[in-house]
Amino acid sequence: xxxxxxxxxxxxxxxxxxxxxxxxxxxxxxxxxxxxxxxxxxxxxxxxxxxxxxxxxxxxxxxxxxxxxxxxxxxxxxxxxxxxxxxxxxxxxxxxxxxxxxxxxxxxxxxxxxxxxxxxxxxxxxxxxxxxxxxxxxxxxxxxxxxxxxxxxxxxxxxxxxxxxxxxxxxxxxxxxxxxxxxxxxxxxxxxxxxxxxxxxxxxxxxxxxxxxxxxxxxxxxxxxxxxxxxxxxxxxxxxxxxxxxxxxxxx
Amino acid sequence: xxxxxxxxxxxxxxxxxxxxxxxxxxxxxxxxxxxxxxxxxxxxxxxxxxxxxxxxxxxxxxxxxxxxxxxxxxxxxxxxxxxxxxxxxxxxxxxxxxxxxxxxxxxxxxxxxxxxxxxxxxxxxxxxxxxxxxxxxxxxxxxxxxxxxxxxxxxxxxxxxxxxxxxxxxxxxxxxxxxxxxxxxxxxxxxxxxxxxxxxxxxxxxxxxxxxxxxxxxxxxxxxxxxxxxxxxxxxxxxxxxxxxxxxxxxx
Numbered sequence: 001x002x003x004x005x006x007x008x009x010x011x012x013x014x015x016x017x018x019x020x021x022x023x024x025x026x027x028x029x030x031x032x033x034x035x036x037x038x039x040x041x042x043x044x045x046x047x048x049x050x051x052x053x054x055x056x057x058x059x060x061x062x063x064x065x066x067x068x069x070x071x072x073x074x075x076x077x078x079x080x081x082x083x084x085x086x087x088x089x090x091x092x093x094x095x096x097x098x099x100x101x102x103x104x105x106x107x108x109x110x111x112x113x114x115x116x117x118x119x120x121x122x123x124x125x126x127x128x129x130x131x132x133x134x135x136x137x138x139x140x141x142x143x144x145x146x147x148x149x150x151x152x153x154x155x156x157x158x159x160x161x162x163x164x165x166x167x168x169x170x171x172x173x174x175x176x177x178x179x180x181x182x183x184x185x186x187x188x189x190x191x192x193x194x195x196x197x198x199x200x201x202x203x204x205x206x207x208x209x210x211x212x213x214x215x216x217x218x219x220x221x222x223x224x225x226x227x228x229x230x231x232x233x234x235x236x237x238x239x240x241x242x243x244x245x246x247x248x249x250x251x252x
Numbered sequence: 253x254x255x256x257x258x259x260x261x262x263x264x265x266x267x268x269x270x271x272x273x274x275x276x277x278x279x280x281x282x283x284x285x286x287x288x289x290x291x292x293x294x295x296x297x298x299x300x301x302x303x304x305x306x307x308x309x310x311x312x313x314x315x316x317x318x319x320x321x322x323x324x325x326x327x328x329x330x331x332x333x334x335x336x337x338x339x340x341x342x343x344x345x346x347x348x349x350x351x352x353x354x355x356x357x358x359x360x361x362x363x364x365x366x367x368x369x370x371x372x373x374x375x376x377x378x379x380x381x382x383x384x385x386x387x388x389x390x391x392x393x394x395x396x397x398x399x400x401x402x403x404x405x406x407x408x409x410x411x412x413x414x415x416x417x418x419x420x421x422x423x424x425x426x427x428x429x430x431x432x433x434x435x436x437x438x439x440x441x442x443x444x445x446x447x448x449x450x451x452x453x454x455x456x457x458x459x460x461x462x463x464x465x466x467x468x469x470x471x472x473x474x475x476x477x478x479x480x481x482x483x484x485x486x487x488x489x490x491x492x493x494x495x496x497x498x499x500x501x502x503x504x
Contacts, residue, residue, distance in 0.1 A: 013379040061380055081376070095376040124333070124347040127265040128313055128384055128495070183435070243380070 003070050005104055006077055008050070009096035010035065010065040015131045015240070016091065020056045020065070031056070031092060035067065038087035042080075043071050053106035053247050054113065057199075059239035061132065063095075064114075064246035066106045100251065112176065112248040114192040117205035118241045122185040133186065134205075134241040140187050140212030145180040148211040148218035151225060152178040152191070152204060159228035161204055162197035163236065171197055171228075180208065187212075190245075199236050207234035255322050257356055258329055260302070261348035262287065262317040267383045267492070268343065272308045272317070283308070283344060287319065290339035294332075295323050305358035305499050306365065309451075311491035313384065315347075316366075316498035318358045352503065364428065364500040366444040369457035370493045374437040385438065386457075386493040392439050392464030397432040400463040400470035403477060404430040404443070404456060411480035413456055414449035415488065423449055423480075432460065439464075442497075451488050459486030 012031050022032040032052055040048045053066040075083055080097035088094070120126050120133040121140045129135075152175045159171040177192040189205055207224065210216040216224075216234065224232045264283050274284040284304055292300045305318040327335055332349035340346070372378050372385040373392045381387075404427045411423040429444040441457055459476065462468040468476075468486065476484045 011376070011379050013382070063378065063380070090382055091379045093377045093379050124263070125345045126315065127263050127343045127345050128315070130265070130342055132380055 003072050003102075004077070005068055005070050005100050005102050006080065007098050007100045007104065007106065008067050008069065008080070008094050010067060011063045011093045011095050012061060012065065013091040013131070014056060014059050014061045017058065019058045019060070020052055020054065020062075031062075031065075032067075034089060034092055035094075038084050038092075039069055041087045042075075042084045043069075043073055045071070051106055053110060054244055056242075056244055057239050060242045060244070061240075062244040065244055066247045066249075068100065068104065068106050070102075098251075104249075106247070109249050110195070110247055111250055112192055112194055113196065114177075114190065114245040114248075115196070115201045116243045116245050117189040117191070117201060117237060118243070119187040119205075119209065120185060121182075121187045126185070129186070131240050132243075134209075134238045136187075136209060136213070138213050140182075140209070141214065142180050142182045142187065142212065144214070144218045145187075145189075145208045145212040148208055148216070148221040149178040149180055149189070151218075151221035156225050157228055158197055158200060158225065160224055160230050160233045161200045161207075162230065163199035163203075164230055166198035168197060173197065173200070178204070180212075202237045202239070202242055203230075203233050203235075205234075205237035205241065209237060210234040255324050255354075256329070257320055257322050257352050257354050258332065259350050259352045259356065259358065260319050260321065260332070260346050262319060263315045263345045263347050264313060264317065265343040265383070266308060266311050266313045269310065271310045271312070272304055272306065272314075283314075283317075284319075286341060286344055287346075290336050290344075291321060293339045294327075294336050295321075295325055297323070303358055305362060306496055308494075308496055309491050312494045312496070313492075314496040317496055318499045318501075320352065320356065320358050322354075350503075356501075358499070361501050362447070362499055363502055364444055364446055365448065366429075366442065366497040366500075367448070367453045368495045368497050369441040369443070369453060369489060370495070371439040371457075371461065372437060373434075373439045378437070381438070383492055384495075386461075386490045388439075388461060388465070390465050392434075392461070393466065394432050394434045394439065394464065396466070396470045397439075397441075397460045397464040400460055400468070400473040401430040401432055401441070403470075403473035408477050409480055410449055410452060410477065412476055412482055412485045413452045413459075414482065415451035415455075416482055418450035420449060425449065425452070430456070432464075454489045454491070454494060455482075455485050455487075457486075457489035457493065461489060462486040 120129040175193040372381040
């Protein structure tokens with residue numbers, strides 16, 4: 001049997017996890033940790049490791065997380081999502097498996113990522129939304145939010161939208177889409193870019209929330225970006241509103 | 253102080269509850285039990301009881317459950333939702349409180365109720381929907397479901413849509429609305445009636461699911477109702493897809 005590199009697409013409800021990344025303390029439950037356990041059982045390989053594409057934080061969800069594994073197996077690649085199901089908790093689902101070349105890397109080969117940030121915007125809280133949305137009582141002005149969202153488009157130094165203390169070689173990123181939609185009481189921000197700094201989407205969400213509430217004029221957003229000053233941007237919106245929707249690769 | 257009868261509107265995520273109704277075994281956690289505890293703390297009355305409008309089952313949710321309490325209090329009625337918040341778990345929210353007449357009864361005075369039943373209809377499961385939708389992989393034909401749904405409208409003997417063993421004086425009910433909507437991969441049935449038999453909405457949902465999957469022709473639904481035979485209707489759809497949306501009263 002040959003060693004195959006397999007790219008997995010993973011969906012999870014991040015509510016009960018301390019984020020994606022496996023941790024040394026076995027009492028800390030992570031998505032990567034649970035997935036690795038399931039993969040080891042399925043492929044009967046206690047050494048198997050996976051390489052994830054994105055380190056989502058505690059409480060953050062994903063519908064399109066990606067990870068690769070190298071395995072020797074007789075299980076047909078397309079059957080892996082079904083085969084692994086019984087080894088996984090119900091809040092983690094492998095939705096797709098595909099063979100990729102041995103040189104493929106889920107993080108370095110990433111071209112774009114799309115995140116969704118969701119608010120529940122209503123006079124009263126909705127307990128069914130509490131794990132998947134940030135609650136905002138004051139009516140959000142979607143037109144203003146979309147006006148402010150335009151300032152994020154293009155290539156900018158996003159130092160103002162990066163959690164303090166994050167160590168990165170550059171804070172320049174390119175955002176190709178950022179817009180806001182309302183469906184009834186649910187308001188969602190969709191943002192696509194070539195990469196995101198630590199907490200960047202949640203700070204964008206907190207800033208657009210402030211715009212929607214009338215606390216920051218939409219025409220000030222460009223200046224906040226230019227300032228490179230974290231203190232000028234909005235708060236870091238709560239983790240449970242965030243979902244990693246899709247990771248794009250130039251696969252052949 | 254006078255004794256006031258207060259009507260509460262309650263929203264909850266039913267996931268971790270053994271239904272609405274308080275049970276004798278204190279280890280069984282119910283929505284009514286948790287709400288009663290919170291009300292007793294808020295009003296400093298260890299004897300206080302509430303009367304609920306609808307006994308939702310384990311795993312079933314509500315956005316518009318109702319209950320009444322009789323209290324002597326200096327707390328302004330409209331402040332009760334805010335005042336009780338710190339005594340309630342985050343999955344139960346009192347969304348409204350209003351004074352009603354002393355003769356008002358939340359069950360007997362109910363004129364109509366609206367339920368929603370939700371399916372997640374996609375090639376793969378969505379872990380964020382697992383607690384709030386039943387999963388259906390096969391594409392549901394919404395037009396056929398709506399055609400079948402029409403058969404429920406009006407006054408019928410719904411004996412075929414009642415869980416076996418339920419003891420009721422009559423199985424005749426009047427349905428004023430029953431229709432199906434799709435929003436992307438989310439399919440929801442909305443049904444309004446003057447009353448519902450035990451499991452009636454979940455059996456309607458299971459039947460319309462079978463219609464949407466092509467297992468029951470939509471023109472057969474009227475005959476299933478006429479048969480009064482539980483075995484002819486579809487399965488009882490899973491509890492987590494069901495939400496009690498609204499209870500209507502003729503309040504002055």
